[in-house]
Amino acid sequence: MHTYNEAIQWIHDRLQFGIKPGLERMEFMLAQLDNPERRIKAVHLAGTNGKGSTLSYMRYMLQEAGYEVGTFTSPYIEQFNERISVNGTPISDDEITKLVQIVKPVAEKLCETDLGEATEFEIITVMAIYYFGCMNPTDIVLFETGLGGRLDSTNVIHPLVTIITNIGQDHQHILGETVQEIAYEKGGIIKNGVPIITAIEQLEALEVITPIAKEKKAPLYVLGKEFMSEYKGQSEGGEAFSFSCAFGSLPHAELTMKGKHQVKNASLALMAMHYLKTYFSILVDKEQMEVALHKTFWLGRFEKVQDNPTVIIDGAHNPEGVKCLVDTLQTHYCDKRITIMFSAVSDKKIGEMVPMLEELADKMVFTSFDFYRALPAETLAEYASKEHVVYGDFKVAIDETLAEIGENEICVITGSLYFISEVRKYMKK
Template identity: 55%
Template sequence: MVTTYKEALDWIHGRLRLGIKPGLKRMEAMMSELGSPETKLKAVHIGGTNGKGSTVTFLRSILEASGYSVGTFTSPYIEQFNERISVNGQAISDGEIVELVNVIHPLAHKLEETELGGPTEFEVITAMAFYYFGHVHPVDIVLFEVGLGGRLDSTNIIQPMASVITNIGLDHTNILGNTYEEIAFEKAGIIKENTPVFTAVQHKGSLQVIKNQASEKNASILVLNEDFSIVKYQGLTKGEQFSLKSKFGDLTDLELGMIGKHQTENASLAVVALQYLDEQKLITVTEQSIRTGLSAAYWPGRFEVLSEQPLVILDGAHNDEGVSKLVETLSTRYANRSIHIVFAALKDKKLDKMIAQLDQVADQITFVSFDFPRAAAAEALVKLSHSEHKLGVEDWRTYLSEEVARLKEEEVLVITGSLYFISEVKSYLRITSQSSKILLKQ
């Protein structure tokens, strides 16, 4: 039994030693012991390579504006571990984490004595979320973000009202496959019998795989640019504006507070999925709640403007597709500014294409490392860059503080890469903001 929050986190993170073990049998065994809490939930399941967290945020914000209590299970966290299990955007308390660990701990020990083996860190956290929303704090709707892949992800024991697949990219290829189609098959594994699926996947081969899986499961499917479309797009000073055409009717001049043209795709997925559920009388959403929810939606670490004077942006672009969206947004919005990029990444990622794209948009690029077992060394990242203005730094904290302090009006500092790095950066800058030039937005 654990008695403190630190003990609880130490035990959870200690499960990292077990690595990643795709499969559902350990989850099913734990849920059986807990009285199958996952069967008590009204849920939406969100998978894909990029955009999952943003789509969860749009869904949550619209549902909240419609008067629902909404639980979310997301990963990783940006500022606090507890964020992974939240209600209406508020992370659960330290005390609740301790209580949940004391429920799951004996089940993990019991599994370790079987041929299934002990649950991984992610399986433990997923089990905590199921138990929390099923028994401790029931809510109207729970939004579950897939951790890795989909078919064998530990969240995939739920029977959701709808499944959402954002896009497909070549990420986690050592586990999910080396082609878009192989990865799409894993992502499409969240599609359930007779359960609608909504997707923004554009790669033709990937989309066909998803359509085939939907057909096999007798699941209706709505596809961006086929069944619904984005029209009249324009970037706003602090967000995006677009109109949405679908069989549910046209919604004109929708506004987002989140920056990046790609966010209109994530928002469209959320809107159409909820409109479908409304049509099926599973929920009730109005045009006004859609507008209010989209405008209010906020997701940390996704092209997040930490400060406007000086201009400091935080973006968790941690794979090729994410970097492409970042570069597109920077090129569109800040072509007249000097762009300084600070980048850190995990060494098991395919980094050459990511860095090549950043090289093209950066007037200066600095590579750093951070305290994480899989973090790439700054020196190794520098070697992959062909920029004439590159630098490698080991002490990123001191470096960032100095860079923020000397940043000029015509410059923009973009801190990007691994979400684990982004998490450390945001916590550090928030702590040091009072003694530095940066004024973090709250």
């Protein structure tokens, strides 16, 4: 394994082993590497939506205060390497290659046991943990779960703080059909004595999370109870709000990222920062918080990628994400004619997402992209009840759609994050 391309190919070849929830393979591989997870100061984030945005707010605040911040996120938008980043900069091709050279023999040793082959996500998670534990230690690492929480590969870390953004209907074939079942899986990342910060709103979900926190003696901080935020309305280019908790307050904060849901994500990040400041002397002052919140940006989340005509891309890949997108468009672009282009993968609730988008859209465009789980455009269009256009190739869809858009119109391209990744690459060209 000598080149970056060989390393990436070896990682991607492991997609054939699918999704296998469980921690035994992770624990085996990390033990072979002398348990690098024990050397990391971490924050662990789970939730149906908002993980990436909450993580980004925290990263920007920590960076503004001069800390070196590692992040582990998924999926990637521009390049594979960004899944493991330091201060927002993806690690190098040489580092990816070196990590594969270290992890590959461990994975081969694993497959000789009864535990079987490691999945792609398990391999990437081990690479990230080894990188931050041994190759390039940082002041703190922000780990985003891949799927669920209890049996997610990242659940081998013991964090300083745990965050669960929200509970929604996604990956139900793995996590369970009910809110309670999904909450139980997310709540599986709660550790003994480690504070849990959440914006969960459903009473039935909180009734699952609360006893888990109590059993593990984990202090529980719920948005709207132990910490508060108040939406103040639109600011220039974003949202304005105030924040308060027992450890401090921010009377006026402004976000560049649009959407009322971003106020919740930012509030989670602020609560986590105040806790880290109070109990772990991670020092970030009010001014640094305010500056960082205004600077925060996250690829593919209500991101304007073109003017004249305006094109916005957003990875709204489940019903909760679509609702947030629709609300944000109604708030900021109610005076515009809106064309929505949509593509999704096979395990999503298309029957719930399409009607919400149709309610807002003046024109619907369905398309597809080159990904093994991507649904054909014709299949997506079967859920439509209004007049629509179908394109098999998303590049043709973009070219022809934008050629027809008028002055008072915007185009919103949304759906799978894998789709958004491909769209963003194409739009940059």
